[in-house]
Amino acid sequence: MTTIDKSTFKGIVCGSRHLTHEEFRQTMLRAATGFRHLGIEPGDCIGIFLRNDIPFVAVNQAASYIGAYAVPINWHLAGEELSYILQDCGAKVLVIHADLWRGIRDDIPEGVQCLVVETHEDIRAAYGLSPGDCEVPSGMVSWDKWLASHEPTGEPPLQGPASMLYTSGTTGHPKGVRRIPLAADEAKQMLDFRSRVYGCAPGARCMVPGPLYHSAPNGYGVQASRISDLLVIVPRFDAEDTLRLIEEYKLTAAMMVPIMFIRLLKLPEQTRSRYDLSSLEFVIHAAAPCPADIKRKMIDWFGPVINEFYGSTESGAVVACNSEQALAKPGSVGTIVPEADVRILDEQGNIVPANTIGEIYSRFPINDFTYNGKPEARAEIDRDGYITSGDVGYMDEDGFLFIADRVKDMVISGGVNIYPAEIESVLHNYPGIKDCAVFGVPDDEFGESVMAVLEVENEDGVSINEVTVYLREHLAGFKVPRSIVIGENLPREDSGKIFKRRLRDHYWEKAGRKI
The missing domain is CATH 3.40.50.980 (Rossmann fold)
Known part of the structure; x- marks a missing residue:
């Protein structure tokens, strides 16, 4: 049996399998x-x-x-x-x-x-x-x-x-x-763009521990498998195993999400110091807000190799930030990439001044898209060719973007987008539930977790455990609220709709943050 030198192997790796x-x-x-x-x-x-x-x-x-x-x-x-x-x-x-x-x-x-x-x-x-x-x-x-x-x-x-x-x-x-299919020269531009922003360039030795069904890891993994020296596909993230892989394969690049940073930092110092991570050159993270103190700790540990991009499945990466910028502008997600443009707009569609919060719109001409079979949905998020994912934030006087909150009620838990409306539609079908509100609350590990407040016809007639079982039968496990409570006299708007933000805000006030 041929012995593989993991530190020099070139190809695709997953667990024990090595393909040139x-x-x-x-x-x-x-x-x-x-x-x-x-x-x-x-x-x-x-x-x-x-x-x-x-x-x-x-x-x-x-x-x-x-x-x-x-x-x-x-x-x-x-x-x-x-x-x-x-x-x-x-x-x-x-x-x-x-x-x-x-x-x-x-x-x-x-x-x-x-x-x-x-x-x-x-x-x-x-x-x-x-x-x-x-x-x-x-x-x-x-x-x-x-x-x-x-x-x-x-x-x-x-x-x-x-x-x-x-x-x-x-x-x-x-x-x-x-995606709108690209011409050959546009495809070359996208390849060069991802090499620069993602770090999965020719010669790189890459790792993707995030799920390949997710937009950013998918783009990263497909590109790295085509042009990089090595792609290590991780079946399931484990903090110490990640450090082992970096050392054994002399990895230079990886794509992660903030929750992975948090779990890496929770490792005992004795474990963390056991591995040689000096080969790392470019670690990119995205998908969820990364607390400034977590990023600083990762830079202190890994060195100035931590990079970030901001975007969405629809927009692609439109803003990027390196370690030096992150330390100079704590909390920022970076500056606009040359291939894209970003505008901060008020409710009337006007561009707002620096340091003024508004809704974030972006444009990436060679990365355009339509929604499959739903062109009207694409039009709903468009203003003059710029699209929004519902985030609000501001651009400072130096051109650095800061995310302040989200217009939509989307919950980002561990880097995964969860949409309350989908969960609420399932809850509305449960006997005895008159109305409900689903929203995100602070979570030390996942950033946010999902909470549901139920308004019921008869409190004794609804079992929280049975509701949870029902939800698991109709939804993926990660969408099932981690906390379900029965509330009384839920606050409502004049229209009769539950005033969800009033339910949500006191949890975030206690945490001292809004996102």
């Missing part, structure tokens, strides 16, 4: 051939319902190679949520881990061809899964056998689109962010 770039490329090209044989045409959609794994990136790249859209889907979603997305995008194929297939098989729409990936022991161990559940079920198409039955395509690649990721809105219904 050429081995990975052959896998991707076989998948491209197979998708063609399944009738996938340019513009079609291929669903991905996988944990972090090598096949995830292979499918992503193969779809793009033949001009199709890869549609990464959050594998925590309940079956009915998965079904909605597959139907909305018209997916012809779904690539899915065996254990996940067993949980949602009855909700996969008819006509969707499933390619079932054996859940590798690396993932089984990380999630404590049963070996039997991880085997490809009898009668289903095995991903490995399907791949082996196809030769690598010899056709040249098409200029494929970026992944189509789904993001919820105030209605609670997910919307597919469908």
Whole structure:
């Protein structure tokens, strides 16, 4: 058995598996051939319902190679949520881990061809899964056998689109962010942009511990797998294991979220000092606000390699911040990247002066999009070609952006967007609940956690435990409120709508922050 020198290995790694770039490329090209044989045409959609794994990136790249859209889907979603997305995008194929297939098989729409990936022991161990559940079920198409039955395509690649990721809105219904296909020169610009802002450049040795179904890790992982020396795909984040991987593979780059920083900093000093992290050059974080003191502690520990970008699934990264800027402007998310533009607008659409809070609008011309099948939803967030994700903030006199609050009620918990309207719509169907309010409250570990206040017909007739069980049957686990209480005489606006901010504000006042 050949011994692998992890410090110099080049290719794609996930747990115990190591593929050279050429081995990975052959896998991707076989998948491209197979998708063609399944009738996938340019513009079609291929669903991905996988944990972090090598096949995830292979499918992503193969779809793009033949001009199709890869549609990464959050594998925590309940079956009915998965079904909605597959139907909305018209997916012809779904690539899915065996254990996940067993949980949602009855909700996969008819006509969707499933390619079932054996859940590798690396993932089984990380999630404590049963070996039997991880085997490809009898009668289903095995991903490995399907791949082996196809030769690598010899056709040249098409200029494929970026992944189509789904993001919820105030209605609670997910919307597919469908990128406008790029010309060759624009694609080169985007590659260079991500190399600079994400740090996954040629020659880099990268790690992605965040979920590949999420916008930023997906873009990072796909690019790093194409052009960087190494991509280490982490099945499940573990703080000490992250330090081990950095040392063993001499990693130079990684994409993280603030909750990972918090868990790393909670490690005992003896553990933290055990690992050599001197190879690190560029760690990028995004997805949720990072407290200034957490960032400073990470810079003190890792060195001036901590970088941040601000944006959304729709906008992409429009603002960026390095370590020096973060220390000079604590709490800022940085300055506008050259490829984009940002405006702070008042309610009438006027640009506000420096240090004045308004709604944040941005424009990134070569990264434009439409919502799949919902152009009217795209128009709703647009002002003169600039779009908003509902955040409010201000730009200081030096051009640094600060996030102050959010217009919408979206909760960001551990870097994951959670939309109260979706949870409220499920609660409204529960017997005995007259009305409800769902909102985010401060959480020391996750930044925010979800809370629900219920207005009930008869307090003795509603069990909090039973409500929780009901929610878990209809929603992904991360959307279920961590705290549910029964309230009386809930504050209401003149229209009769619950005044949610009055419920929310006293929790944030106690925490001394607003976001």
